[in-house]
Amino acid sequence: xxxxxxxxxxxxxxxxxxxxxxxxxxxxxxxxxxxxxxxxxxxxxxxxxxxxxxxxxxxxxxxxxxxxxxxxxxxxxxxxxxxxxxxxxxxxxxxxxxxxxxxxxxxxxxxxxxxxxxxxxxxxxxxxxxxxxxxxxxxxxxxxxxxxxxxxxxxxxxxxxxxxxxxxxxxxxxxxxxxxxxxxxxxxxxxxxxxxxxxxxxxxxxxxxxxxxxxxxxxxxxxxxxxxxxxxxxxxxxxxxxxxxxxxxxxxxxxxxxxxxxxxxxxxxxxxxxxxxxxxxxxxxxxxxxxxxxxxxxx
Amino acid sequence: xxxxxxxxxxxxxxxxxxxxxxxxxxxxxxxxxxxxxxxxxxxxxxxxxxxxxxxxxxxxxxxxxxxxxxxxxxxxxxxxxxxxxxxxxxxxxxxxxxxxxxxxxxxxxxxxxxxxxxxxxxxxxxxxxxxxxxxxxxxxxxxxxxxxxxxxxxxxxxxxxxxxxxxxxxxxxxxxxxxxxxxxxxxxxxxxxxxxxxxxxxxxxxxxxxxxxxxxxxxxxxxxxxxxxxxxxxxxxxxxxxxxxxxxxxxxxxxxxxxxxxxxxxxxxxxxxxxxxxxxxxxxxxxxx
Numbered sequence: 320x321x322x323x324x325x326x327x328x329x330x331x332x333x334x335x336x337x338x339x340x341x342x343x344x345x346x347x348x349x350x351x352x353x354x355x356x357x358x359x360x361x362x363x364x365x366x367x368x369x370x371x372x373x374x375x376x377x378x379x380x381x382x383x384x385x386x387x388x389x390x391x392x393x394x395x396x397x398x399x400x401x402x403x404x405x406x407x408x409x410x411x412x413x414x415x416x417x418x419x420x421x422x423x424x425x426x427x428x429x430x431x432x433x434x435x436x437x438x439x440x441x442x443x444x445x446x447x448x449x450x451x452x453x454x455x456x457x458x459x460x461x462x463x464x465x466x467x468x469x470x471x472x473x474x475x476x477x478x479x480x481x482x483x484x485x486x487x488x489x490x491x492x493x494x495x496x497x498x499x500x501x502x503x504x505x506x507x508x509x510x511x512x513x514x515x516x517x518x519x520x521x522x523x524x525x526x527x528x529x530x531x532x533x534x535x536x537x538x539x540x541x542x543x544x545x546x547x548x549x550x551x552x553x554x555x556x557x558x559x560x561x562x563x564x565x566x567x568x569x570x571x572x573x574x575x576x577x578x579x580x581x582x583x584x585x586x587x588x589x590x591x592x593x594x595x596x597x598x599x600x601x602x603x604x605x606x607x608x609x610x611x612x613x614x615x616x617x618x
Numbered sequence: 619x620x621x622x623x624x625x626x627x628x629x630x631x632x633x634x635x636x637x638x639x640x641x642x643x644x645x646x647x648x649x650x651x652x653x654x655x656x657x658x659x660x661x662x663x664x665x666x667x668x669x670x671x672x673x674x675x676x677x678x679x680x681x682x683x684x685x686x687x688x689x690x691x692x693x694x695x696x697x698x699x700x701x702x703x704x705x706x707x708x709x710x711x712x713x714x715x716x717x718x719x720x721x722x723x724x725x726x727x728x729x730x731x732x733x734x735x736x737x738x739x740x741x742x743x744x745x746x747x748x749x750x751x752x753x754x755x756x757x758x759x760x761x762x763x764x765x766x767x768x769x770x771x772x773x774x775x776x777x778x779x780x781x782x783x784x785x786x787x788x789x790x791x792x793x794x795x796x797x798x799x800x801x802x803x804x805x806x807x808x809x810x811x812x813x814x815x816x817x818x819x820x821x822x823x824x825x826x827x828x829x830x831x832x833x834x835x836x837x838x839x840x841x842x843x844x845x846x847x848x849x850x851x852x853x854x855x856x857x858x859x860x861x862x863x864x865x866x867x868x869x870x871x872x873x874x875x876x877x878x879x880x881x882x883x884x885x886x887x888x889x890x891x892x893x894x895x896x897x898x899x900x901x902x903x904x905x906x907x
Contacts (some may be wrong), residue, residue: 361830369901377827378693386815390852393812397859400802415855422848422881423819426841427827433837434830439902441894449745480802484808487815511743536901 326570329475333468334563337466337493340464341558342382342551344493345501349509349550350450350543351375351424353383354498356506359520359528361384361431364440366526373450373539374431375424383423384494385487387458391416391466398484405470413463420462421455437588450539457543465493476566493558501554505546515600529577564588629835632682636753640722643668645758647718650767654715656741659771659865663872666853669764670846670876673817676757677824677842678835683750684825692829695754696822700814702728702751703758707766710759717773721759729755761817768850768869769813769857770804802859809856815840816852820845838886844884847877 351373352360360374377383389453395412399405425447432442469485472478478485510528511520532541568588572580628744646668654659706725710717732755733748767773801807824842828834854869889895894902 376827378696378822382693382697382815386819389812393856394852396807396809397856400859401809415852419848419852423823423845426844426881426884427823429885429892430827430837430841431830433888433891434828434832434834436832436891436893438831439893441899441902442888442892443896443899445896445898447749451855481806481808483811487808487811506870516721530901612708 325572326476327567329471330563330566330570333471333566334559336464336468336471337562338555338559340461340468340555341494341496341500342547342555343457343460343464344558345497345549345554346543347454347461348380348497348502348546349505349546350539352539352542353377353400353455354380354502354506356502356510359506359510359526361435362526363528364435364438364526364531367438368526368528368530369438369440370528370530370539371446371536372530372542373424373446373454373526374428375454376431377420377423378429379494380498381491381494384461385490387416387420387462388469388490388493389464389486390419391462391485392469392490395466395470397483405474409463409466409470413459413466416462417455417459420458421451424451424454446538453540453543454527459495465489472566476570476615489562492561496558496561497554500557501550504550504553505542508550509542511546566568567617593598630863632678635675635678635839638824639671640756640760643670643675643764644718644722646671647760647763647767647773650764650773651715653771659861660868662768662771662857662861662865663672663850663854663869665764665767665769666775666850666869666873667764669761669768669817670843670850672757672760672764673821673846674839674842676754676761676821677838679750679753679757680822681833681835681838682746683744683754684829686746688742692826693822695820696818696820698732698751699754699821700762700818701758702732702755703760703762704810704814705757706755707762709899710763711773718760718763721763722756725755725759726752757821758817761821762813765813765817765849765853766804766810768853769860771861771865785888793904801846804860809860812856813853816849820849834887834891837884837891840884840887841878844877844880847873847880 349356353375357374357376360370360372361376363370363372379387380499391409391412393412394415395408398408398411403411428447428451429442432440466482466486469482469489473480473482474486480488507520511524512529513527514520514524530537565585568584569581572584574580576583626739644795644874646664650661650668652664653659676699680692683695684692703721703725706721706728709724710721713720729752733751736742736751737747790840804810820842823845824838828838828841850873851870854866854873857869858866
């Protein structure tokens with residue numbers, strides 16, 4: 320019994336860490352316009368819309384975050400193998416992984432922007448100086464929290480995978496959660512605030528992202544400020560729920576039927592979420608959607 | 619049938635980069651084998667240099683492949699290179715001193731099969747697909763082998779000699795005694811997962827970051843070398859757990875010097891190619907908007 324109480328405590332702690340990590344990850348990628356909104360930021364100068372938005376394309380979010388977390392975990396593993404205190408090892412691993420993330424961000428912005436010289440998009444050095452550091456700060460929070468939860472799984476819950484492999488798996492999951500939850504909010508709500516709600520992005524509006532702020536010109540810090548309110552926490556809740564429910568079902572139901580209990584509960588959780596998602600989708604369309612029939616959307 | 623949308627204008631032809639990358643990678647790997655011959659760990663950094671040579675070649679292969687209009691698949695090319703390369707690498711480590719040659723041959727076979735499946739079964743019909751995926755698999759295997767040699771001291775599974783170079787057995791100190799441990803080894807501790815991504819992101823980042831109408835070959839290759847040296851620095855830090863401190867520090871210094879040189883060079887090249895280089899300036903007025 321004590322063992323289960325302990326495991327549930329670790330599960331709750333891991334879920335909380337994952338929530339923080341998800342929120343930080345999404346704000347980081349929104350400031351850098353990584354993930355799917357990147358296509359519009361990349362397209363804008365080609366359509367004549369020169370902008371001052373950070374364009375840091377480092378693979379997709381899942382592979383990039385797979386690297387940051389696996390690197391943080393790998394360095395932490397190496398330091399722990401040298402008998403260094405785990406907390407110090409994780410801090411050092413997260414710090415070095417953040418350095419790599421910062422270097423990749425600057426080279427991605429310089430490369431993408433220099434290749435758009437034909438369209439007159441200049442390289443803004445102040446963007447690199449002010450925004451890379453902000454994304455690095457968010458990345459550090461996300462990497463530290465995720466490597467810590469991987470270490471908790473390995474050391475406290477006795478997960479058989481070594482730390483770097485857990486880092487790879489959960490890093491890809493973290494990137495996927497942020498990319499799927501928070502980025503559409505940034506891409507459709509922030510970049511296309513000039514469009515009517517629910518209008519989508521017609522071809523004629525491609526690249527016509529919002530470039531001017533209430534006063535002056537908009538940069539990516541404004542986007543981070545905007546998405547920190549809803550998009551980031553939503554990604555955090557998404558990743559937190561993934562980690563929490565995954566550990567919760569394993570801790571409680573693994574003993575039933577030689578592991579099959581956890582698998583069956585996992586399938587039931589997926590079915591419950593599918594029903595909830597469908598309900599929310601229908602409800603949102605009924606209440607907000609200007610399009611009641613699919614034919615009208617094609618016009 | 620895919621249409622070739624971009625051509626490589628000027629610059630070094632692909633064939634030259636292929637040969638240079640392959641030869642340099644093999645030479646680097648065999649220089650790291652001096653560890654076993656001389657009985658030291660100081661030559662581990664040659665493995666990292668071999669991996670960088672392979673990465674530079676691989677990124678140009680991605681450019682050749684991606685010029686057939688699969689722009690969104692650039693990161694996946696890095697993944698398939700290392701995914702197919704890791705099989706050849708792990709199998710080849712059984713062959714001791716012949717490991718790099720076995721890895722090249724086996725990776726080429728695996729890559730050719732994957733290319734055939736992509737072209738004929740999945741009906742992609744890209745003319746350079748089979749050749750490119752063959753190259754990618756060889757690049758993946760050689761890069762993994764290079765970084766592995768750098769972290770563990772040798773690319774072979776269990777070479778002869780008094781030194782314990784092994785991919786699957788490490789050692790733990792218990793009460794002052796050194797005991798073998800599978801968990802604290804390169805593969806048992808899954809450091810290979812970190813190296814996999816360090817290489818896979820580095821190989822695709824060059825073209826992914828520099829693609830566009832203003833693509834320049836020298837800028838892209840410089841960026842890949844920069845990513846490679848950055849990965850090498852991180853591998854050197856992780857190697858502290860498995861090889862001697864002096865060898866790890868030597869690897870780190872070589873990586874740091876290479877990284878600093880390529881990073882400053884890359885910024886210079888970006889400055890050369892950029893439309894303008896502005897600091898805290900407003901958006902320039904463009905006609906019509």
